[in-house]
Amino acid sequence: xxxxxxTGIVLLIGAAFCAAVSGCFYPAYQAFQSPVPAPPLxxxxxxxxxxxxxxxxDTTNYGGESLRLGMTxxxxxxxxxxxxxxxxPNLDVGVRLSPNLLGLVDVKYRLLSFPLNVAxxxxxxxxxxxxxxxxxxxxxxxxxxxxxxxxxxxLFGGLRAVVLNEFREQHGSWQFHPxxxxxxxxxxxxxxxPEFDVLVVNQPGPSQNGxxxxxxxxxxLAILFRI
Numbered sequence: 001x002x003x004x005x006x007t008g009i010v011l012l013i014g015a016a017f018c019a020a021v022s023g024c025f026y027p028a029y030q031a032f033q034s035p036v037p038a039p040p041l042x043x044x045x046x047x048x049x050x051x052x053x054x055x056x057x058d059t060t061n062y063g064g065e066s067l068r069l070g071m072t073x074x075x076x077x078x079x080x081x082x083x084x085x086x087x088x089p090n091l092d093v094g095v096r097l098s099p100n101l102l103g104l105v106d107v108k109y110r111l112l113s114f115p116l117n118v119a120x121x122x123x124x125x126x127x128x129x130x131x132x133x134x135x136x137x138x139x140x141x142x143x144x145x146x147x148x149x150x151x152x153x154x155l156f157g158g159l160r161a162v163v164l165n166e167f168r169e170q171h172g173s174w175q176f177h178p179x180x181x182x183x184x185x186x187x188x189x190x191x192x193x194p195e196f197d198v199l200v201v202n203q204p205g206p207s208q209n210g211x212x213x214x215x216x217x218x219x220x221l222a223i224l225f226r227i
Contacts, residue, residue, distance in 0.1 A: 052218030
């Protein structure tokens with residue numbers, strides 16, 4: 001067990017180091033957050049897959065570009081590895097790694113366990129460019145991921161957001177993109193976690209001249225093995 005804990009800690013430290021020095025990340029579209037933390041000194045590890053697309057719902061003063069209502073925009077496909085390490089009875093930490101999201105680190109704390117589980121988490125990542133859905137002239141930025149999850153161990157949902165600070169030579173303004181998700185967790189030693197999520201993206205246009213608003217929808221699946 002001590003060896004497994006050391007492995008989990010090494011993963012967390014490695015992801016945090018990558019986040020600090022490499023800037024090789026994209027925003028994460030799926031939450032994959034249950035309101036029930038991993039038990040102390042246990043490690044959940046497995047693959048995850050997510051697909052997200054957006055549809056343009058408003059193009060107010062968007063710099064004269066040829067955007068139209070109903071225009072779809074593929075945010076991307078994410079295939080990677082997700083892990084969670086239990087630290088205390090109500091506290092765990094997570095790491096996600098993939099080619100497009102090289103590292104995301106989050107901390108989750110359970111606030112209530114009766115009559116329903118209620119947990120709050122905060123994650124952070126860096127990325128070099130924003131991809132299709134968040135496409136701007138910026139070269140990259142930092143993303144924060146606040147989540148409030150409510151439910152049982154098997155069925156849950158919650159509110160989440162992607163909070164971006166994009167930059168080129170210097171940091172830009174913070175952008176708040178709210179969303180929600182619903183998911184489940186089925187199994188014990190091997191858990192299957194499906195998820196469906198939505199996100200509202202108010203994206204600044206060229207030279208901050210207006211916004212285009214997108215309503216994105218996505219689906220994800222994670223399979224976690226408890227070690």
